[in-house]
Amino acid sequence: MAKDKLVKSITSRDEDFAQWYTDVCKKAELMDYTDVKGFIIYRPYGYALWEAMQQYLDKEFKRTGHENVYMPLLIPESLFMKEADHVEGFAPETAIVTIGGKEVLQERLIIRPTSEVLFCDHFAKIVSSYRDLPKKYNQWCSVVRWEKTTRPFLRGSEFLWQEGHTIHATEQEARQEVLGMLDIYNSLGKEVLAIPFVQGQKTDKEKFAGAEETYTIEALMHDGKALQSGTTHYFGSGFAEAFNIKFQDKDSKVKTVFQTSWGLSTRLIGAVIMVHGDDSGLVLPPFVAPTQVVLVLIQQQNELVQRVAMELKTALEALNVRVKIDDSDKSPGWKFAEHEMKGIPIRIEIGPRDLESNEVVIAKRVDNQKVKVQVQEVAAFIPSMLSSIHQQMYDSALANLTENTRSAYSYPEFKDIIASKGGYVKMMLCDDQTCENLIKEETQATARCIPFVQEQMTPHCPVCGKAATKQVYFAKAY
Amino acid sequence: MAKDKLVKSITSRDEDFAQWYTDVCKKAELMDYTDVKGFIIYRPYGYALWEAMQQYLDKEFKRTGHENVYMPLLIPESLFMKEADHVEGFAPETAIVTIGGKEVLQERLIIRPTSEVLFCDHFAKIVSSYRDLPKKYNQWCSVVRWEKTTRPFLRGSEFLWQEGHTIHATEQEARQEVLGMLDIYNSLGKEVLAIPFVQGQKTDKEKFAGAEETYTIEALMHDGKALQSGTTHYFGSGFAEAFNIKFQDKDSKVKTVFQTSWGLSTRLIGAVIMVHGDDSGLVLPPFVAPTQVVLVLIQQQNELVQRVAMELKTALEALNVRVKIDDSDKSPGWKFAEHEMKGIPIRIEIGPRDLESNEVVIAKRVDNQKVKVQVQEVAAFIPSMLSSIHQQMYDSALANLTENTRSAYSYPEFKDIIASKGGYVKMMLCDDQTCENLIKEETQATARCIPFVQEQMTPHCPVCGKAATKQVYFAKAY
Numbered sequence: 001m002a003k004d005k006l007v008k009s010i011t012s013r014d015e016d017f018a019q020w021y022t023d024v025c026k027k028a029e030l031m032d033y034t035d036v037k038g039f040i041i042y043r044p045y046g047y048a049l050w051e052a053m054q055q056y057l058d059k060e061f062k063r064t065g066h067e068n069v070y071m072p073l074l075i076p077e078s079l080f081m082k083e084a085d086h087v088e089g090f091a092p093e094t095a096i097v098t099i100g101g102k103e104v105l106q107e108r109l110i111i112r113p114t115s116e117v118l119f120c121d122h123f124a125k126i127v128s129s130y131r132d133l134p135k136k137y138n139q140w141c142s143v144v145r146w147e148k149t150t151r152p153f154l155r156g157s158e159f160l161w162q163e164g165h166t167i168h169a170t171e172q173e174a175r176q177e178v179l180g181m182l183d184i185y186n187s188l189g190k191e192v193l194a195i196p197f198v199q200g201q202k203t204d205k206e207k208f209a210g211a212e213e214t215y216t217i218e219a220l221m222h223d224g225k226a227l228q229s230g231t232t233h234y235f236g237s238g239f240a241e242a243f244n245i246k247f248q249d250k251d252s253k254v255k256t257v258f259q260t261s262w263g264l265s266t267r268l269i270g271a272v273i274m275v276h277g278d279d280s281g282l283v284l285p286p287f288v289a290p291t292q293v294v295l296v297l298i299q300q301q302n303e304l305v306q307r308v309a310m311e312l313k314t315a316l317e318a319l320n321v322r323v324k325i326d327d328s329d330k331s332p333g334w335k336f337a338e339h340e341m342k343g344i345p346i347r348i349e350i351g352p353r354d355l356e357s358n359e360v361v362i363a364k365r366v367d368n369q370k371v372k373v374q375v376q377e378v379a380a381f382i383p384s385m386l387s388s389i390h391q392q393m394y395d396s397a398l399a400n401l402t403e404n405t406r407s408a409y410s411y412p413e414f415k416d417i418i419a420s421k422g423g424y425v426k427m428m429l430c431d432d433q434t435c436e437n438l439i440k441e442e443t444q445a446t447a448r449c450i451p452f453v454q455e456q457m458t459p460h461c462p463v464c465g466k467a468a469t470k471q472v473y474f475a476k477a478y
Numbered sequence: 479m480a481k482d483k484l485v486k487s488i489t490s491r492d493e494d495f496a497q498w499y500t501d502v503c504k505k506a507e508l509m510d511y512t513d514v515k516g517f518i519i520y521r522p523y524g525y526a527l528w529e530a531m532q533q534y535l536d537k538e539f540k541r542t543g544h545e546n547v548y549m550p551l552l553i554p555e556s557l558f559m560k561e562a563d564h565v566e567g568f569a570p571e572t573a574i575v576t577i578g579g580k581e582v583l584q585e586r587l588i589i590r591p592t593s594e595v596l597f598c599d600h601f602a603k604i605v606s607s608y609r610d611l612p613k614k615y616n617q618w619c620s621v622v623r624w625e626k627t628t629r630p631f632l633r634g635s636e637f638l639w640q641e642g643h644t645i646h647a648t649e650q651e652a653r654q655e656v657l658g659m660l661d662i663y664n665s666l667g668k669e670v671l672a673i674p675f676v677q678g679q680k681t682d683k684e685k686f687a688g689a690e691e692t693y694t695i696e697a698l699m700h701d702g703k704a705l706q707s708g709t710t711h712y713f714g715s716g717f718a719e720a721f722n723i724k725f726q727d728k729d730s731k732v733k734t735v736f737q738t739s740w741g742l743s744t745r746l747i748g749a750v751i752m753v754h755g756d757d758s759g760l761v762l763p764p765f766v767a768p769t770q771v772v773l774v775l776i777q778q779q780n781e782l783v784q785r786v787a788m789e790l791k792t793a794l795e796a797l798n799v800r801v802k803i804d805d806s807d808k809s810p811g812w813k814f815a816e817h818e819m820k821g822i823p824i825r826i827e828i829g830p831r832d833l834e835s836n837e838v839v840i841a842k843r844v845d846n847q848k849v850k851v852q853v854q855e856v857a858a859f860i861p862s863m864l865s866s867i868h869q870q871m872y873d874s875a876l877a878n879l880t881e882n883t884r885s886a887y888s889y890p891e892f893k894d895i896i897a898s899k900g901g902y903v904k905m906m907l908c909d910d911q912t913c914e915n916l917i918k919e920e921t922q923a924t925a926r927c928i929p930f931v932q933e934q935m936t937p938h939c940p941v942c943g944k945a946a947t948k949q950v951y952f953a954k955a956y
Contacts, residue, residue: 032600035554036587041600044545044615051546067522068529072512073551073589073620073636074573079513092580095552097589099574100635101624109514111551111575111589122510122519131806137522142551142619146579157578158551328609 010341013279017223024273025152028282028342038150038157042266045342046153048290049269050160054140056192057162057264060184066136066164071118073141074109079117083242086116089209093146095157111144116210116261119165120243123257127167130249133257134173136166153270154227154478161265164232167245167257171236174258178234181262182215185230193268194285194393195219195275196401197229198424198473200449205436208261212236218448218473220401221274224422226448226475229271232262270478275397276366282343283365285393286386293323293382294344296335298351300327305350308360308375312348315379321386340365345389346382366393405473411462414474418443424475426451428468430461438463445474488819491757495701502751503630506760506820516628516635520744523820524631526768527747528638532618534670535640535742538662544614544642549596551619552587557595561720564594567687571624573635589622594688594739597643598721601735605645608727611735612651614644631748632705632956639743642710645723645735649714652736656712659740660693663708671746672763672871673697673753674879675707676902676951678927683914686739690714696926696951698879699752702900704926704953707749710740748956753875754844760821761843763871764864771801771860772822774813776829778805783828786838786853790826793857799864818843823867824860844871883951889940892952896921902953904929906946908939916941923952 010027011019025031030046042050058068074097081087090113097109112118123135142160150156164181168174182199189195197217207214211233219227237256239245245257276283286292293316295309309325316323326335332349339347349361359372362381366389373381404423408414417425425445429435440446450470461468488505489497503509508524520528536546552575559565568591575587590596601613620638628634642659646652660677667673675695685692689711697705715734717723723735754761764770771794773787787803794801804813810827817825827839837850840859844867851859882901886892895903903923907913918924928948939946 032603034550034596034599035557036550036552039550039552041550041596042548044547047546047548050548068525069522070520070525070528070620070638072514072517072519073622074514074517076513094577094579095575095587096577097573098576099572099586101571101573101626108577109573118512118519121512125510142548144551148579160548 010279010281013222013277020277020279021270021274022152024277024281024341030269030273030282031152036157038147038155040152040156040158042160045290046269049272049284049288050266052288052290053188053192053264053268054162056188057184058140060187061138061162061164064136064180064184066138066166069137069139070141071112071115071122071139073112075112075115075117077108077110079121080110082117082120083210083239086210086239090114090145095144095146112141113143113145114261114263115139115141115143115163116165116239117243119261120239120245120259123167124243124245127245127247127257130169130247133247134166134168136164136177138162138164151270151478153266153273159265159267161263164260164262166260167240168259169247169249169255169257171258174260175234177260178213178215178232178262181232181260182217182230185217185232185262185264188264188268189217189219189229190394192285192287193272194390194397195229195271196394196398198401198449198451200451200473202231202449203429203436203447203472205433206447208233210235210238212238216449218475219271219275220404220423220475221271221478222277222400223274224404224476226424226477227267227271227274228448228477229268230262230264233260235259235261276393277343280337281341283393284343284345286345286390289322289343289345291322291324291342291344292386293321293346293348294339295323295325295348295350296332296339297325297327298332298349300329302352304355305352308355309350312350312360312375312378316382319379319383321382346385348378364389407457409458409462414439414462415443418445418474418476422476424448424473426455426457426471426473428456428458428461429470429472430464430466431469432461432464432466435461435463439474443476445476448473448475448477488757488759491700491755498755498757499748499752500630502755502759502819508747508751508760509630514635516625516633518630518634518636520638523768524747527750527762527766528744530766530768531666531670531742531746532640534666535662536618538665539616539640539642542614542658542662544616544644547615547617548619549590549593549600549617551590553590553593553595555586555588557599558588560595560598561688561717564688564717568592568623573622573624590619591621591623592739592741593617593619593621593641594643594717595721597739598717598723598737601645602721602723605723605725605735608647608725611647611725612644614642614655616640616642629748629956631744631751637743637745639741642738642740644738645718646737647725647727647733647735649736652738653712655738656691656693656710656740659710659738660695660708663695663710663740663742666742666746667695667697667707668872670763670765671750672868672875673707673749674872674876676879676927676929678929678951680709680927681907681914681925681950683911684925686711688713688716690716694927696953697749697753698882698901698953699749699956700755700878701752702882702954704902704955705745705749705752706926706955707746708740708742711738713737713739754871755821758815759819761871762821762823764823764868767821767823768800769802769820769822770799770864771824771826772817773801773803773826773828774810774817775803775805776810776827780830782833783830786833787828790828790838790853790856794860797857797861799860824863826856842867885935887936887940892917892940893921896923896952896954900954902926902951904933904935904949904951906934906936906939907948907950908942908944909947910939910942910944913939913941917952921954923954926951926953926955
């Protein structure tokens with residue numbers, strides 16, 4: 001049977017999660033490889049997921065007073081070298097243009113791995129007075145970071161993202177920005193992707209190169225590994241001092257600005273796959289799904305079947321539901337498998353037998369539940385069904401997150417949980433980075449974040465016995 | 479007076495058009511330069527113009543069945559070399575990455591100057607049956623072409639654009655695509671930018687590297703020079719043969735696909751500036767203007783003035799008018815000059831004296847006409863005023879185009895018009911490219927297009943006297 005053939009070509013999720021992931025990426029036609037390692041093609045179905053995220057975020061960014069700009073792709077090496085920590089963090093993974101227009105360039109140009117230095121250079125030129133502040137900019141673009149190990153969406157040598165860059169007259173305003181944007185990232189998960197995040201601050205070891213503080217949203221994948229899904233950075237005045245971004249304040253004194261940046265990337269496509277997917281392929285949250293409802297015609301030559309399909313399509317489109325008719329000449333089994341692979345949230349089967357009692361079958365991708373509904377009730381039924389599927393998916397991901405978040409009161413206990421169960425492990429930690437280094441070395445788990453809501457689990461650091469200063473979420477991560 | 483100060487800083491348009499253009503780009507805060515020649519910063523006001531064009535085009539592309547994708551930034555040199563004409567056209571202006579992750583690359587990578595070869599390579603992999611056709615893809619991205627002479631928006635080493643790439647089972651369908659997309663480009667001009675285009679086919683000399691036929695929309699700038707504003711290409715099966723893009727047709731025979739591509743770039747921002755701008759700065763067509771109406775408070779501490787401003791803002795926003803209040807502490811004269819520089823279509827002056835008779839002053843940027851309107855009638859007045867301003871601007875640009883399109887029946891007459899008047903000159907031409915070369919060499923005018931509607935002006939080619947085969951629009955061009 002056709003269905004079996006298509007589905008059999010995916011590896012089982014529990015058997016080999018990594019292979020399952022790659023299979024879904026390819027078979028659901030989200031992406032394709034190219035001859036250059038780490039540079040993928042975002043195929044229409046994959047790109048559409050990114051467009052849905054863009055649409056939500058761009059609206060939120062504008063609502064909160066941000067403006068889009070576009071900075072150049074290439075950064076002169078001398079400009080790139082201006083902030084020491086930043087250089088140390090990014091220089092090893094840069095791609096460098098040395099030839100332009102058949103001539104060897106006098107100064108080498110770096111393809112942006114991120115655009116802090118370009119924004120800083122620009123800010124220094126356009127800001128002189130408190131009247132010019134704040135500047136709240138965002139840019140949609142691709143960046144290049146030469147990665148040794150690459151995986152579709154999760155880690156690429158090129159990826160698509162947005163990078164926000166803002167400067168402010170006061171520290172307080174900059175700090176509000178950093179947390180405000182984290183809120184927006186979090187709401188993308190909650191409202192669009194049906195993904196619950198753990199939120200908090202990065203440890204000094206894990207923070208962004210050049211930042212004073214980094215904040216993060218972390219998602220938990222089905223295999224128990226964490227995925228950093230978006231970060232916001234408070235720079236203080238470090239970059240601003242290096243780039244001389246100064247302004248005359250209301251009190252006539254010359255001051256240095258306070259700065260932030262924040263970014264979220266196509267990595268989140270990977271999160272959607274790995275949080276929600278199953279052995280039949282993708283399972284898409286309704287509000288990000290390019291097609292929310294597919295109408296499948298059983299006996300597609302049947303005129304009544306065709307007419308009902310067209311009527312339902314029109315009725316659903318009038319409600320802004322993204323709906324598609326599959327009238328291809330493939331068998332129903334093949335079609336079902338294909339739509340399951342693509343994770344379309346709702347399938348409506350329209351067949352002559354059900355139509356005798358004026359019914360169609362509505363099948364939910366997330367749990368394969370089927371229900372028969374009267375044709376004239378379908379349109380009213382679908383929008384609330386989409387919302388309830390979203391909630392069901394969010395709740396299920398949240399239950400998985402809760403179940404797989406454990407507490408360790410000793411370091412042996414910590415090691416045991418990481419090795420045997422995976423997921424998040426909460427543990428106290430001291431201020432000595434040696435402990436964090438040791439944990440990573442011995443268990444491959446890294447500090448994902450210092451959660452905003454802190455519990456006092458033990459007074460001491462379970463690794464070294466010194467005074468604990470914070471509670472930390474650890475996990476193995478992508 | 480503040481107004482004078484700001485306006486004096488722009489060069490007069492008729493005195494030095496090139497300097498006027500650069501002044502407007504900078505003073506209207508559309509862009510800024512960087513330290514790398516030809517790589518500019520698209521500032522918020524400039525980027526917003528591009529976003530408005532994107533929004534219109536993206537909707538049209540999707541309405542006509544196109545899907546967005548994203549191809550890699552970098553092209554392996556060997557892949558780039560696969561189609562001979564294409565290589566010849568683009569190789570001299572490529573930027574080349576030779577170092578990645580601190581190591582010299584085994585194969586050099588070219589930053590895309592355009593993505594034909596990437597799409598071809600991908601199409602060959604994903605197409606095998608007539609069922610897979612057509613593929614109608616579009617991509618929004620930036621491209622890099624190492625230019626010797628650069629000017630903001632008009633010619634940059636990096637620019638933003640969209641590139642459409644489609645493959646079809648039949649020649650007829652591919653040809654329809656090429657003309658259909660040209661229509662959409664043309665409607666962007668007519669409906670959004672208030673720019674009339676001359677449409678037609680490029681001569682063989684001027685067509686795209688690798689295309690069988692290139693079609694173009696050409697705009698006429700205020701200084702009498704033409705600007706190529708968007709092109710669509712019919713490739714036939716040239717690329718498809720080189721890249722082996724084949725499919726099994728309904729008749730079971732293996733055939734080669736027919737291909738198109740089409741692109742439109744941020745160059746059109748330059749067209750908007752140079753078609754509509756004047757000595758006070760930008761003049762923006764209403765449907766592309768980021769701010770359509772600015773409310774200026776005369777005596778901004780006055781409570782009634784403030785209240786009326788807020789009421790008008792709310793009322794206009796409810797009608798989807800993009801409206802902004804300027805309540806800054808600058809003088810009215812300064813504000814007026816600033817909004818004129820930025821080309822905001824409508825300014826509403828709200829002052830206590832006019833409010834005594836319940837009136838405000840509405841000023842049109844395009845002709846500086848002022849009218850007093852009762853406060854309660856403003857909201858109903860504005861939307862139709864925006865439409866009529868658009869029409870007025872289109873008509874004026876069309877009148878300029880018509881006035882500056884002249885006919886030459888002899889080559890001396892042609893040379894005289896090009897040298898003394900500029901604009902378009904219509905003339906017959908033979909099939910010998912020598913004549914076209916000579917014209918370019920002697921007059922700097924190039925063949926802009928072979929218009930769709932052909933007039934038979936002379937039976938012979940005025941340059942060489944041989945049989946004429948086509949009527950051509952010539953002009954000096956950007």
